[in-house]
Amino acid sequence: MPKRPRIAVLGFILESNRFAPPVKRPDFERVGYFEGSEILDEVRKPYPAIDESMTAFVKTMDESGDWEPVPVIFANGAAAGPCDHGFFLELMADMRKRLEAAGPLDGVYFCQHGAAITTEHHDPDGLMFQMARDVVGKDKPIVATLDLHANISERMVSATSLLVGYITNPHVDMWDRGVEAAKAIRELLAGVRYYPTFIRLPLVAPSVTQLTARGPYGDLINMGQARQKKENAIVNVTIMGGFAWADTPDNGLAIVVTSRGSAEPGHRLAKDLAKSGWADRERYQVKLTPIEDAVRMMKDLNRDKAKPPLLFADVADNPGGGARGNTTWILKAAFEAGVEDMAITPFYDEDLAAEAHKLGCGARFRARFNRAETNEFSKPFEAEAVVRNLSDGVIVGRRGTGAGTTMDLGPTATLQVGGIRVVVITNRTQALDYGYFESFGVPVDQMRSLVVKSRGHFRAGFDHLFTPDRVIEVDCPGLVSPILSRYPWKGLPRPVYPIDPNAKWEAAD
Ligand SMILES: [Zn+2]
Incomplete structure (x- = not known):
């Protein structure tokens, strides 16, 4: 040594x-x-x-x-x-x-x-x-x-x-x-000496089914961890849910079990995990809330103040999955429906943030969202707005995945559009904790509905405010919708579950 x-x-x-x-x-x-x-x-x-x-x-x-x-x-x-x-x-x-x-x-x-x-x-x-x-x-x-x-x-x-x-x-x-x-x-x-065993399943798990606190993926991770605790020869159990949108021949739920001394214990465990994961594949199906229903729930919260607030996730526009963080489906639908006491974070639009900084706090102007964006999901939206808050956008994460790290969102402007506050940012990123509202002047405790551009990491940053049953995953178009049948895949190995319900797998020896 x-x-x-x-x-x-x-x-x-x-x-x-x-x-x-x-x-x-x-x-x-x-x-x-x-x-x-x-x-x-x-x-x-x-x-x-x-x-x-x-x-x-x-x-x-x-x-x-x-x-x-x-x-x-x-x-x-x-x-x-x-x-x-x-x-x-x-x-x-x-x-x-x-x-x-x-x-x-x-x-x-x-x-x-x-x-x-x-x-x-x-x-x-x-x-x-x-x-x-x-x-x-x-x-x-x-x-x-x-x-x-x-x-x-x-x-x-x-x-x-x-x-x-x-x-x-x-x-x-x-x-x-x-x-x-x-x-x-x-x-x-x-x-x-370490010996790895690697098995890949023809299972491309939709993003929202890969939570580890519950569900099929959490169960599989727990099974691996429990076995590792019992078997001294196991060094590590890695089970990767994977990222569908990379769209490669290497996609698929991956199990890598590493053992010390000999390969055998790793082999055995990897195979058990693969069999169990495959047997559970039907649980990797997705159900999202249609946008019309989401807006109806927001209106309902405005009417009935006794109900606790809800947290809505725009999962298909998650910058944490490579989306642009600037689609306007929820903003537009909620604005047109007259939703109040609602806030959205973060909305990625450098031009709009810069304009608001130039105009200053309190200024009224016609906000043009997505004036420069051209992809099919990032549609323009215009409305009268008031600048409520301006910031340099540098914050320290307080809860969840970004806790204790410095995050730089760039010049940030909170705009009031009708009854909605929109936190407009300069550096594209997903919502990681409640500081993405609070640090930019949005009083979280006074809002009836909160909307985050994030697929799931926000959960660890809001779990003190919203129990899982108060979190609504909204179905909007976007670059990372968990409804995988919507994409023109080129690289994925086919057939692959759940895109191809007839995909097959058998444990090899
Ligand atoms: Zn990740």
Whole structure:
């Protein structure tokens, strides 16, 4: 075992929606692009604007013995479209150059999302892991943490020593997974051998069916965790719900079980999990609330003050899945119906936020939503508005997935449109907690209806205010509707459940 192991830390975070516009370097720089020592500088701030798994990995390594971190590059593009292929090659070449220049390395930690595609390749995450494997050689530990929405390729498994996927959705265990990755690196450095077993099911689970507090996916995760607790030979159970809209041949619910000492215990558990997950497939069907019904509920809340308020999720326009966060279906329908004491957050419209900042607080003007957007979902909407609140948009998350991290929404303006307040932001992002209203002047406790642009992470940021039965998933058109039959899929392996109800799978030996 090396006395002072030299461990490279790097990462590439991108969840690619094939139907969203491609992203390049400036898009990553806007979310978070760190080179060399900048990674460690960020991690050591009180509220780092960097992935929590990275922070947890570095801190756990610091606390668990001597080591020399070799910070490389951490590029965060959040959820967006495919990565421009030219930029991806540039980024990977830069990473390779830095890894080679670092001299002999004892291991590598990747803080990765794991559902990226480029404009020309469906497995950039696998290519990046393979690049690192080529540089450090076949016996050195490479450990990667992954988002629960990762799509797993054979290359990602074979190029690494261990994949550690989140086990919560909403994701509130990024910290724990970073700690786990660091402990695994220590164990691998001590000479223990890991054996992964990988099984992929022809099951593309719609986003809203992948919650872990309940439902078929939660049950499967719990089964894996319970078995891991009982079996000492199991190092890790990673079950990835995956991200449908990356639209690749590697899509499908992925089970990666890693065992120590021998492959057998991992094999057995992976197979049991796959069988159980497949037997449960009919539970991965989606039922959303039609928009007409949602607006009726909002009107009803205005009439009947005794009823507790409701939280509506515009799940198909979730920026956390690469959507633009600017569709106007709910805003328009609620405005036309005269809904009051309602608020929407966040609405992504740079031009509108800038105009409101120029006009100033209290100004009345004709607000033109989506004057520059042209895709089929981002329709224009115009109405008289009053500027109620202006902010630089930098907040610290207080609850749920973003708690304790700095989030930069860019210049933000809260507009009053009829009885509706709309929080207009500059940096596209999903609603993660109640601060997305409160920090921008919306009194959450006085609202009858709240609308969030988010698929599910908001749940962990509002769970003190709304029980699950007070959360309504609304069916609107958008780039990430969980009704998967609506998309012109090109890459998905077919047949695949539930898009193809007759999809088949059998456990191989
Ligand atoms: Zn995710």
